Amino acid sequence: MSAHGDVYVLVKADDSTSSASPGSVTLRSTCKVDQCHGSEFLGNGGVCTKCPEGSVAPHGSTSIDACVPCAEFGAVAPHPKATVCVFPTVFDSSIKTGTGWRLISDSSNLAEGWKW
Numbered sequence: 001m002s003a004h005g006d007v008y009v010l011v012k013a014d015d016s017t018s019s020a021s022p023g024s025v026t027l028r029s030t031c032k033v034d035q036c037h038g039s040e041f042l043g044n045g046g047v048c049t050k051c052p053e054g055s056v057a058p059h060g061s062t063s064i065d066a067c068v069p070c071a072e073f074g075a076v077a078p079h080p081k082a083t084v085c086v087f088p089t090v091f092d093s094s095i096k097t098g099t100g101w102r103l104i105s106d107s108s109n110l111a112e113g114w115k116w
Contacts, residue, residue, distance in 0.1 A: 007031070035060045038083035041067065056082045 011025050036048035041061040043049035051057050051067035056077050058066065070077050070085035078086050 038081045039067075039077065040081075050080075056085055058083050 009027070009029065011027055033042065033046050033048055036042050036059070038059050039051045039056050040048045041051065041057055041063055043064075049064070051064070052069065054071055054077050055067040055069045057068065061067070068085065073085070075085035075087050
């Protein structure tokens with residue numbers, strides 16, 4: 001799994017072992033993807049496919065069914081490779097009452113850490 005979606009290989013030509021013209025090199029390579037980043041799933045043909053916008057999925061997901069839309073429960077996807085949704089820390093002043101329920105969370109579930 002590459003860190004940023006692309007893999008590059010730098011090959012230095014060695015004039016003493018090259019069977020082609022001096023200063024050249026022949027490289028044959030194959031690549032098989034068997035695990036994708038967070039918010040991606042392994043789609044058809046072994047290609048990592050992004051989850052729909054605002055959705056997250058764990059590392060190694062193999063189906064779009066693993067993508068969870070964060071907005072369904074008031075959360076957000078904190079970044080494009082996220083594996084979990086987080087709750088925003090923006091205060092919604094339109095909410096005037098909140099009796100009868102209480103949300104308790106720790107810093108791992110908040111977009112900006114533990115804040116009150």
